[in-house]
Amino acid sequence: MNTKPVPAEAPDLFSPITISGLTIKNRIIMPAFILNYPIDGYDISDEWLRFYRRRAKGGAGLIIVGACHVDPAGRQDEHQIGADRDEWLPSLEKVARAIKEGGAVPALQLNHAGRYAKKAINGGLDPVAPSALPSRYTKELPHELTTAEVEGIIESFAAAAGRAKRAGFEAVEFLGATGYLISQFLSPLTNQRTDRFGGDEEKRRTFIREVIAAVKREVGHDFPLIFRMSSTDNMPGGMDDADHRNFAIELEKWGIHLLNVTAGWHDAPVHQIGPSVPQGHFIPYATKIKEVVSIPVSCAVRITEPQMARQVIAEGKLDMVTLGRALIVDPDWPNKTQAGKDESIRPCISCCNCFDRAFARDRIECSLNADLTDDGSLPPAKPKKRILVVGGGPAGMEAARVLATRGHKVTLLEKNRQTGGRLGTAAAPPHKSEIAGLIRYLTHELAGLKVPVVAETDFSRLSENFDAVILATGAKERTILINGMEQVPCYTSSEILDGTVSPDNPVVIIGAGLVGGETADYLSSKGFDVSLVEIRPKPLADMGATLRWVLLDHLNKGGVNIHTSSSVQEIKDGKAVIQTLEGVITVPLGCLVISVGFESDDLLVGDLDRAGLPYCIIGDKKSPRRIKDAIHEGFLAATHWVDSI
Ligand SMILES: Cc1cc2nc3c(=O)[nH]c(=O)nc-3n(C[C@H](O)[C@H](O)[C@H](O)COP(=O)(O)O)c2cc1C
Ligand code: SF4
Known part of the structure; x- marks a missing residue:
């Protein structure tokens, strides 16, 4: 603002x-x-x-x-x-x-x-x-x-x-x-x-x-x-x-x-609560209501930024602000804002997992806050242990944050130059930029806790002794072989979303789960002609109900052709040959994007077995899933698991 x-x-x-x-x-x-x-x-x-x-x-x-x-x-x-x-x-x-x-x-x-x-x-x-x-x-x-x-x-x-x-x-x-x-x-x-x-x-x-x-x-x-x-x-x-x-x-x-x-x-x-709704979208409506009444007026929905809240009150646009998800994910939002510690606020990334749970009649859950009913403090480390966290994605960063907050001596090892893991890629599709706030928050907290982050370093090069290891090295993208695929450029979703490649139009994407769908949304928002091919009968089947229809709506409005119960048989003469329920069709393509999920591997597990150190595997390294699973497992490893060894 x-x-x-x-x-x-x-x-x-x-x-x-x-x-x-x-x-x-x-x-x-x-x-x-x-x-x-x-x-x-x-x-x-x-x-x-x-x-x-x-x-x-x-x-x-x-x-x-x-x-x-x-x-x-x-x-x-x-x-x-x-x-x-x-x-x-x-x-x-x-x-x-x-x-x-x-x-x-x-x-x-x-x-x-x-x-x-x-x-x-x-x-x-x-x-x-x-x-x-x-x-x-x-x-x-x-x-x-x-x-x-x-x-x-x-x-x-x-x-x-x-x-x-x-x-x-x-x-x-x-x-x-x-x-x-x-x-x-x-x-x-x-x-x-x-x-x-x-x-x-x-x-x-x-x-x-x-x-x-x-x-x-x-x-x-x-x-x-x-x-x-x-x-x-x-x-x-x-x-x-x-x-x-x-x-x-x-x-x-x-x-x-x-x-x-x-x-x-x-x-x-109409999209009303997801990340495609701009921050503070309904404030002008509430301000207009305030103009016709003399009683106080507050406004809710997509108000998470402290500066926005301070400003709408100071400018007299509202008398109060109603903060929903901002207070689910970080109950200390008011105290931190009052103390000017805006960067210490755990952000709401508008993933709508909390809404999915409510609509499914399940107990409330937040992707980024594994314990919604804590008493405001974590149990201190007794005794203090030296813990190595390998992998600086969300699972590893959250584990390191919680361990250090409790007083354990933590080292975070990341083989790339930057931490964040797949979060950077996840923040690239349209309306997903708020995910970057999670990297900023975790980075800020680790710096405040003085956790040494050893970047561009492999596990094998460490000489220090540790009492235990938390393995959070993530997963890699799965790939598949299609006859004739060598005839066209072939990329992964991550390469597209990271901007490391320049795709050629038109694009055929294999796999219409969340990542394939978001890759299609990203490309269609940049003017590409996109076809999505999904073997299952339902596109975006791995998404929660709250945001699934929103992404489907974006894909429809972006002109993305979605072929469900379909598979790419081969690439021939610059076309993808697709078997659909109705028969075989051909779709011209300039490049093929593979988005068929992620897989974890056993790397480092043998080393740890040989070293005889207690270890636990969390996040995508355990099995590739959502941000929620990474954060919650990071939290649990740094509390229950560490206390159990
Ligand atoms: C899990 C969940 C349950 C909700 N239940 C109610 C409810 O019972 N009554 C209500 O008025 N609003 C309910 N809401 C809506 C919130 O009060 C709030 O208006 C909404 O989350 C949008 O504000 P926000 O963007 O600040 O989260 C619920 C929201 C969530 C996430
Ligand atoms: S579940 Fe997602 S949308 Fe809900 S409060 Fe947590 S981060 Fe925000």
Whole structure:
């Protein structure tokens, strides 16, 4: 961001803010996350408490717990905390207390999933909605609520808010965005009712207006109320940004105290959360909302850079910032930012593994943070050991970082001039540049910990004694033989992405997994004609659901021809002869790119066996996989494995 002069009286990211009498120590909100940690009946596991306490200790001012269902049919996940019954009170009290102990203000997000709920996870209860229209997201036909049933849900919101207050939460948030029941009442796409809850814009607002009024009757007029709203629904025919601005004016009139602006619906056919969405993309929408209301406004989605957060507050574009994934991956983001230690912040690379897990109803996981529920410190080394880490890719660097933080004496050996392993290549395709932030972070941390990084050196040239070795030398690209391939230039994906070769147009890529797909995206963005040939029936089969459709969309828009259930038989007369399900086709090619995965080898294993040293193999050296596996195994080797030898 450009740095503009800031007026002397401008607020600071770390100045307090008061919302309906509730003072929050800074301008940082952690939004609601479905965690999917275990729940036994109404009893949440300790992981819940550790997750929230840790993020409170990291310095966030306001922490929103949830989404929390207000009604059994409105549950969106099996392991979701609820506020629909008094039996939840002990769990809710524990969470609120943990957040306060950590130094933050706890708020509870109340939600009814409406037609986003699923019968299978809700004990056979039908999903419900304003009108019987299925969503693209779940494809289940919801039951159309009767007027009396709508009134019952309004009372459920009020009762749930009462429980939140009794449990010690200091505010409640309504999830009025992303396509859940409140959004479904507001939108003409999903609300075709003819009773008092449907009709024109004003009538479609009746549901939430009555919810807010009922909640106020229950918890008192001044109890802080937050509304999570969409900036625009991103649904053709749905509410746009102007509709949401008008709606914000009404929300203020009805007594909402803080607006927490986010992106559009889960059904939206628009990229909203992945790395192709520019950093801070929704801030201008939130700023326009701020211009029409006098209550504070925050904004979420793709805000990770400290300087951006500082600046939008200082320039008065927002009153608060909502940091989601930035606080999953590094709970200390607020404290580090306040201390000016921006380079020590572990970056979110927007890989969306956390979203994939949420959509798959698995417990939350972050690719770059192997322990989301730590207490803020690593167990000190007892005794201190001399550890050699061989290989300076993500697995080796993370292992070295954790070992050195614990007090072990570590040496990191890298045979190339630079560390980072395959991360440099992984950062090359369109919208993947944030991966480079991980190399910068690990390099910065290793330098701060004074870990000697011995570059351009082989294991065999070391004379020092070590107690143990961690082997993280990565994998090499697999290759295949095709008849006639010697007739055309033939490259690997890495050579293309590293820019070490100049491909000739048109390009045929064999292998449409993530790497092949990203190589195709990279080449098509540079104007090449690309064909992708995949032997399996599904392209990008190794990708998570959150970003797979986005890359497919890029490939389609880039004109990449994808041939699935197909294989290149031979190269003949400047053409690739491809066997498809429909028969044999030929595609002209200027070069062939092989992208059929990676393989590890046994190099150095024999040396270590002969040396009789304890060793463990991690990351791609063990078996080629994702960044997440490299980082998590690096962490585990530097904690559990080292302690076990
Ligand atoms: C694992 C996960 C679960 C989420 N669950 C919720 C939720 O229950 N309620 C909600 O309003 N937003 C939920 N979100 C969205 C986040 O609150 C946030 O808006 C989103 O991550 C975008 O912000 P970010 O780019 O700062 O991460 C979830 C996000 C993630 C990653
Ligand atoms: S899993 Fe990926 S997107 Fe999610 S917080 Fe971690 S780094 Fe960010």
